[in-house]
Amino acid sequence: METEKIDKIRESMENLSQNADTLAINAEGFPAIVQNTQRLKACIRMMEMALGQVTLTSAVLEPVPGGVNSSGPS
């Protein structure tokens, strides 16, 4: 796949992940939103995996050496 396309996907995922985190904070005390956001974050983690990213922290997408999102050794 073209790098440009992967970069766009990664950027959208970063936005999605940040929005999910913001949503979870804003929805505190609203279980139907908070718990569904947890599911959303689990899905985002699967997407991060699909790009070979480190998924321990879903909010921070770190480049993986040698991974498709890597711009080279850091």
Added chain:
Amino acid sequence: METPYWNPYLETLDPEAIKTIQLKKFQNMVSWAFERSPYYREIYQKAGLEPEDIKTWDDVSKVPKMDKARLKEGQEGDPFPYGRLLCQPIEEVAEFRQTSGTTGKPVYQADSWADWEWWSESWCYILWSQGYRATDRVFFPFGYNVFVAFWAGHYAAEKLGCEVVPGGVLDTASRVLKIQELQATAMMGTPTYLLNMADVARNRLGIDPASLPISRITCAGEPGASIPATKKRLEDAWGAKVFDHAGATEIGAWSYECTEQPGGLHVNEGLFLVEIEDVDTGALITEPGKRGKMIITAFDRFAQPCIRFDSKDIIEWQKEPCPCGRTYRLIKGGVQGRSDDITKVKGVLLSPSAIEEVVRGFVELSDEYEVTVERIGDNEKITLKIELLPSAESNEKEILARLANALRLNTNLGYTIEVHPMGSLPRYEVKSRRFKDLRKIH
């Protein structure tokens, strides 16, 4: 402070605002079905109905009702096996379930992936309102198969963050032992099966079920958990709070009992529209105090919609609001029976639930019983088969006299009572078939 509501917005919304949402969602479902399902379109066109005709609440009743027979008819033809009821391409169907088919050919239920999420979301309302939280370890003692049963409860518990233990193909004794081993705190089942499990724990394993850490039980499939005597039996047996909910394969999980246990079930009015109709006249019942038949619409379930489905469930609006603060209306005493189960015997209306309330109120009797109604010549005879607990055998005569009186008082009918040996009446894994009207067969 933690909210008692899964959805603090919808569950406490002003009733007029809920009605506004419901009407919009109803219009949306009718349009969707009309455009996507050849069967719904055919039914609506025959009735001279176009989706744009639904403008106000008065128009809702113009929409033709569906029932099981119509669903089965709609499933004839392609695409197999959902036929002309299907509203989405078959490639988008992610989950198959079916009804039990006790009244003939089963209805097949198609759900998209989003519909399946909808199922678990509807169960989240139930579980959260009954106090399930992430700290619970929830045991599921049911066969995971083609019947919807507690599948959505499983996924809802998961969504709440509970730890889910699937009790799948284990036999009853193994399930009890697994609960003990894992110290499960909650579980779900039909009242019949949970009483059966308690019996196995006590009499086969020598374990007092009340000594196990189960503190919360959610029932479904039978009205038992809303029948006070059966609820008490379950609560005493397991030393746990027992909650009811009502749902169905074709409909979804449409109601729930909250921790206030107000003597009724909340209708999930954000996801469903419940109408109550007079069984004889078909007139809409909007006020408490009169029982009728439920006509129900599920909102936001799209692959195989459920629009104005005649469920045959007998329900009644409850007058008093619930102290829990939910504005969702209550149905009194849960599902009180089914219109096709309530039958006339010797000219008197008889509901199987009324018999259950009496029999389960006798601590001297086992959890199992069976009722048959038959015609002998010009007479009709009701036979009640029971099992006496061994500890009560010496008082048999006195107990049977009290039982006969209680039955007569509560149902206005006389019964032939047969005492059967302990353990000889059928035990059921899922839904029981205790009431048999043989007049319909012979």
